[in-house]
Structure formats: structure tokens, C-alpha cells
Amino acid sequence: MVLFIRTALLAGRHRRAALLAALAGALGALALAPQALATYPGHNGLITFGANTGSGVQLYTVRPNGHELRQITHGPGEAVHPDWSPDGGRIVFEHDWDTDTQCATVDVVDPQGSNRVSLTSGVGGCEGQPSYSPDGSRIVYEHFDFSTFDDAVWGMNAEGSNQERIIDPWPNGLGFATDPNVSPDGNTLSFVGWDGSLIGPAPKFEPAQGLFTSGIDGSNMSELLPFSIDLAIKQDWAPDGSRIVVTTNANHFNPAESANIATIRPDGSDLHYLTHYEDPAVNAYVGSYSPDGKYIVFRLEDHGSYALYKMRADGSHLQEILGFSSFRPRFIDWGASARGDDADGD
Numbered sequence: 001m002v003l004f005i006r007t008a009l010l011a012g013r014h015r016r017a018a019l020l021a022a023l024a025g026a027l028g029a030l031a032l033a034p035q036a037l038a039t040y041p042g043h044n045g046l047i048t049f050g051a052n053t054g055s056g057v058q059l060y061t062v063r064p065n066g067h068e069l070r071q072i073t074h075g076p077g078e079a080v081h082p083d084w085s086p087d088g089g090r091i092v093f094e095h096d097w098d099t100d101t102q103c104a105t106v107d108v109v110d111p112q113g114s115n116r117v118s119l120t121s122g123v124g125g126c127e128g129q130p131s132y133s134p135d136g137s138r139i140v141y142e143h144f145d146f147s148t149f150d151d152a153v154w155g156m157n158a159e160g161s162n163q164e165r166i167i168d169p170w171p172n173g174l175g176f177a178t179d180p181n182v183s184p185d186g187n188t189l190s191f192v193g194w195d196g197s198l199i200g201p202a203p204k205f206e207p208a209q210g211l212f213t214s215g216i217d218g219s220n221m222s223e224l225l226p227f228s229i230d231l232a233i234k235q236d237w238a239p240d241g242s243r244i245v246v247t248t249n250a251n252h253f254n255p256a257e258s259a260n261i262a263t264i265r266p267d268g269s270d271l272h273y274l275t276h277y278e279d280p281a282v283n284a285y286v287g288s289y290s291p292d293g294k295y296i297v298f299r300l301e302d303h304g305s306y307a308l309y310k311m312r313a314d315g316s317h318l319q320e321i322l323g324f325s326s327f328r329p330r331f332i333d334w335g336a337s338a339r340g341d342d343a344d345g346d
Helices: 013-027
Strands: 044-052 057-062 078-084 091-096 104-109 125-132 138-145 151-157 164-167 176-182 188-199 206-215 222-225 244-248 260-264 282-289 295-302 305-312 319-325 330-336
Touching: 044 078, 057 091, 091 125, 125 176, 138 176, 151 176, 164 176, 164 188, 222 244, 244 282, 260 282, 295 319, 295 330
Parallel strands: 057 078, 078 125, 078 330, 104 125, 282 330
Antiparallel strands: 044 057, 044 330, 078 091, 091 104, 125 138, 138 151, 151 164, 176 188, 188 206, 206 222, 244 260, 282 295, 295 305, 305 319
């Protein structure tokens, strides 16, 4: 999210407009662009995602065979960017409030939609894009401060205590570091970064987004993919830690080409494409790996219709989960089965 604007992190149209004007004065004119998750090993459980209900985005779950589609949040505000706990027992997500006193908070909820709790306050700023650490004890997230325009990656204990900054405003306080994910071994943090520049086809200019990693404490930062690759704000680690999956050309910096899904090694080598769409009206946007590492779930767009698909981790064997319609799954994450059995449905 571009300082939480692009994905409606600024809850309410008036609040979004006010902050956009303030940021434009401080950073130059900002344009809106399209979208924290890590999948850890386990048995395949439910898939969660956000979709517009007609009165805002809420969270849904569905079995990997497309059965038992269920809406699990109902407001107030919007629910976006969900991430499963490693045991499949909880979902952490960004709650975009529609009030004058709160912007966005990091909330948790049971897969059935019960026991919903806010872990952060959202007062004076926005907290969002959360994801769990591999052992479920910590949550990393993005924090934006209204008064200082400080946008950084933070971490906290899973119940909301011990909130602390991991990555300073980056770089030089002009861009953002968002969608933080912890590697399966717990040693590396991956995130999407923006340096404050806007590129792309006129008149729709978008933030230039790349992929970065650091130590779990924010040290030893490294660029894996440059800003010019036009990354979507959604990336995920393979459960064995061997690859990171991303979407390139997400905002169509190359307007004659599609958005496609690729993987890369954690050292930045071997960018390998899994989808090869060429029509700019047909695009693939990644969600996450399955907990067993065999599949990748994603949204497939075809001339204004949207479907939820899965494919093998090598890009083969595409299978439809939810068919093409105006229903648009976003912020997709595949969780482990809390029961310990395989819910894959194949």
C-alpha cells in the first residue's frame, strides 16, 4: 500500500482525501497504485481473502476445492490483508476503520469470524499489512504516523504487547517499506519498498516498487528486485524458504504486457516466471503458497472478470477454485488446517 492510501488503509473518503493532500505537499504529488504474508509448513487448510461486499471489503474463507465460501467479517469498516497464524487457528488482518479518530488497526479473528480483537490503537496513524512469525509468537506490520509521515516496519508480540520499530522510515523518509514477511527459518525479513519516485504510462503514474530483504532486526538490507520491475505489494515465502513468489508489471508500467507471477531465490538470483500471459487484459496476481508448498493460489483476471485459481508451485496444472465473475478475491492467503487434516479437496 502506498502509505496506506492505495488499499483504503485510510478509512473513509474524507480521511483519505485529507492525508493525500498532506502527503502531496510534503512529498510531491502521489498517485494511487494496486497491494503481509508468509506461508509456513503444514497441512493445507482454508484460503482467506478480501472481497467487496457492495458496502466495503470484508474477509472470506473457502476450501481449496471451492466449497464452503463464507464471509467471516462484517464491519464496521473494512477488513483487508489477512494472514493466517502458522497453526491455522487465527487470522491477523488490517482493519480500516471508518471513524474520525482511528485510521487502521491490526486485528485478529478466528476463522469462524468470532473473538475479534484489535491489537493496535490506530490513533494518530495507521497500522496494517500484518503477518505472523514462523512460530506464531510475533507479528510484523507497517506503521504510518500522521504527524511525522514516518512509515516503517514494526513488530509486536502476538497479543499486541512490546510494539517496536524494526526498519526505520525508508529510504530517507520519502518512501515506504510495506508487506513485511518473516522467512520460515525466522532469520530474514522480506518487504516491498518504494523510494518515492513515480513512473509508468501517463496520465496514470504509480509508485515504483521493488523487493528487499534484511535481517530480522532490520540490518543488512539487500535489494532483490529493482523498483522498475513494478512489483505488486504482495509477496510470500515458500514453506521451505527456498523461493519468494511475487507479481511483476503489477501496475502495467509496460502497458502492452500482462501482470505475471514469478519466483526468486532469497539471494536475489534466478527470477523464474510461472505464468506467461501476454494480453494486458489478462493478468495473474499472486496470493500465497499452500502450507505444504505444492501449490500457489492467485487471482486470474480476464477482460474485467476475476477468478480464484491455484497452480502447482512450478506453474503447471492450473485449477479453478472460484469461477470468473465480478467477485474479485484480493489479499489472498492459504492457511494450515487447524485440525491437522488435509483440506485440499483434490
